[in-house]
Amino acid sequence: MTATPPTIRLTTAQAIVRYLMNQFIEIDGVETRICGGGFGIFGHGNVPCLGEALYPVRDEMPLYRGQNEQSMGFAAAAYAKYHLRRRFMFCTASAGPGTANLLTASALAHANRLPMLMLCGDTFITRLPDPVLQQLEHFGDPTLGVNDAFRAVTRYWDRITHPAQIIQSLPAALATMLDPADCGPAFIGLPQDVQGWAYDYPESFFERRVHRIRRQAPDAAEVADAAALLKSAKRPMIIAGGGVQYSGAVAELAAFAEAHGIPVVETIAGRANMLATHPLNIGPIGVTGSDSANAIAEEADVVLAVGTRLQDFTTGSWTAFAQDARLIGLNVGRHDAMKHISLPVVGDAKLALTALDAALAGHEAPAGWRAKAQAERAKWDAYVAQNVAPGNRPNSYAQAIGVVNALCDPRDRVVAAAGGLPAEVTANWRTLEIGTVDVEFGFSCMGYEIAGGWGARIAQSESEPDRDTIVFTGDGSYLLMNSDIYSSVLTGKKLIILVLDNGGFAVINKLQNNTGNESFNNLIADCPTVPEPFAVDFAAHAAAMGAAAETVSNPAELAEAFKRAKAAEKTSVIVMNVDAYEGWTTEGHTWWEVGTPEVSESAKVREKHAEIEASRARQRRGV
Numbered sequence: 078m079t080a081t082p083p084t085i086r087l088t089t090a091q092a093i094v095r096y097l098m099n100q101f102i103e104i105d106g107v108e109t110r111i112c113g114g115g116f117g118i119f120g121h122g123n124v125p126c127l128g129e130a131l132y133p134v135r136d137e138m139p140l141y142r143g144q145n146e147q148s149m150g151f152a153a154a155a156y157a158k159y160h161l162r163r164r165f166m167f168c169t170a171s172a173g174p175g176t177a178n179l180l181t182a183s184a185l186a187h188a189n190r191l192p193m194l195m196l197c198g199d200t201f202i203t204r205l206p207d208p209v210l211q212q213l214e215h216f217g218d219p220t221l222g223v224n225d226a227f228r229a230v231t232r233y234w235d236r237i238t239h240p241a242q243i244i245q246s247l248p249a250a251l252a253t254m255l256d257p258a259d260c261g262p263a264f265i266g267l268p269q270d271v272q273g274w275a276y277d278y279p280e281s282f283f284e285r286r287v288h289r290i291r292r293q294a295p296d297a298a299e300v301a302d303a304a305a306l307l308k309s310a311k312r313p314m315i316i317a318g319g320g321v322q323y324s325g326a327v328a329e330l331a332a333f334a335e336a337h338g339i340p341v342v343e344t345i346a347g348r349a350n351m352l353a354t355h356p357l358n359i360g361p362i363g364v365t366g367s368d369s370a371n372a373i374a375e376e377a378d379v380v381l382a383v384g385t386r387l388q389d390f391t392t393g394s395w396t397a398f399a400q401d402a403r404l405i406g407l408n409v410g411r412h413d414a415m416k417h418i419s420l421p422v423v424g425d426a427k428l429a430l431t432a433l434d435a436a437l438a439g440h441e442a443p444a445g446w447r448a449k450a451q452a453e454r455a456k457w458d459a460y461v462a463q464n465v466a467p468g469n470r471p472n473s474y475a476q477a478i479g480v481v482n483a484l485c486d487p488r489d490r491v492v493a494a495a496g497g498l499p500a501e502v503t504a505n506w507r508t509l510e511i512g513t514v515d516v517e518f519g520f521s522c523m524g525y526e527i528a529g530g531w532g533a534r535i536a537q538s539e540s541e542p543d544r545d546t547i548v549f550t551g552d553g554s555y556l557l558m559n560s561d562i563y564s565s566v567l568t569g570k571k572l573i574i575l576v577l578d579n580g581g582f583a584v585i586n587k588l589q590n591n592t593g594n595e596s597f598n599n600l601i602a603d604c605p606t607v608p609e610p611f612a613v614d615f616a617a618h619a620a621a622m623g624a625a626a627e628t629v630s631n632p633a634e635l636a637e638a639f640k641r642a643k644a645a646e647k648t649s650v651i652v653m654n655v656d657a658y659e660g661w662t663t664e665g666h667t668w669w670e671v672g673t674p675e676v677s678e679s680a681k682v683r684e685k686h687a688e689i690e691a692s693r694a695r696q697r698r699g700v
Contacts, residue, residue, distance in 0.1 A: 098138060112165060120175050123272070124171070127267065147528075151525045156535055161323050193262040202268040315339050316383065321383055348361060406420070407422040465479025473659070474655055491514050495517070495525070498526075535570055552581070575653070593677075624649060
């Protein structure tokens, strides 16, 4: 007679926590728990049951108390990015608005292909107490609720209606979050009654399991086709995206480029794939790129795109390349490898670059092409050096970036996001160490900066506690989401935050002016509904949340303040005004498609529309 497998009776919430506690990943020969902990704000939809399950493991699986669910999600995304998608954090929110606040963060994680687990309260599955507090009723569909909105912004979605369902759902969610091609956020809706229901779970479900990231080998025929195309190239170029770092392929990228003499340019997500001093690093490409990278992109006849989804800021809305240039898409994701009629090489970047290197053995790109690319980079370096240097001119983002770049430790992590700073950091930052730059521009999400810095600092503290996390944020993003200054102080996770105040949404004002429009509702001074503009005392505000804070007047004072922040033991906020109109990085931009009015009473708007439309002839017509 077959013995019945042993079981253990647990609530749904307890079983979820126990399962997560026993999932490990092997990283460089060391086994580490995949889930580094969680971010949580409790409410009636998650505190009685999930809170009860988390309390006994609070020391082994820390739960960081967030101030806003959206910022918790940003912090979780930054944590996963720091760990190169090999570890994740969960976020828990109550039913209703708490969960709804996570939507933007989930979209950010989805766009950037980052793992994040959301364990969110839901309405009662029995419907006996309906309608309950914070429930949205849909009269024609009682199953529809706020949590269904996450279907559009997650890679895995489920609502648990019986305790036994997590036996299938949790492994499926974990497999999605660890899959190189399908990686992204997972959402599990937990009805308030089901969280507390008990079930006799098989003990085998909770056995310790060690996972490894799958490495998909490329197809030999695809590698051969790509090698043949590269051998025919007179002016080849490599675009290195964020997938290079996620694959752990930075060494293979450098070795491949060196062996075959091929210039490399970086995407925004791919910044810090190569050191700034590497002779084949020709600079960042695209709308927020460099003259050097964009110059060779215009002439390249074969473009090897490695680990990039080729978004419009990389491709200049598909005007950055010659019309007859051939693309090779080397990507673990089939969808990305096939873009714009690329010759696909579907596979892990580390394995695929190694295979492609072998197929190209002995082949080198023309030396003249390489020399031209390096000459372009030398000119760009000279421009950046001038651009970031203090001088008799208004304060600028670039000057602040130059100050920090000169004084930071090579292993310090730099975080920036939406607004003008992503462009300025991408163009002007000189990479001192591999993998030290996090510019969130996949979803271009305001508010990520400080929250993401907190999440990155939590991750950094696990392996590099003696290094700093440095956040660049504008006044607009600061006002949108700043409460994780308080979080960082509470948890002892030191940040250095630079608040560069230009009086509003200056980069959008610049776009407004560049499309022929008058300044309107972006800079505080240009808001018709503001009778008397005034400046925010950001230093006083940050100090009220426990940070060391000061305001400086110029780059020289910023340098001294940054030194003090480096020496400090707690979060420091440094505020400096920058000019809203002058001091922008004016070089290095490709064309970018934005919608402009075909009909307008303004002659300037009509003129700019015609100018923008004239550039459309350069767009590639690939799918």
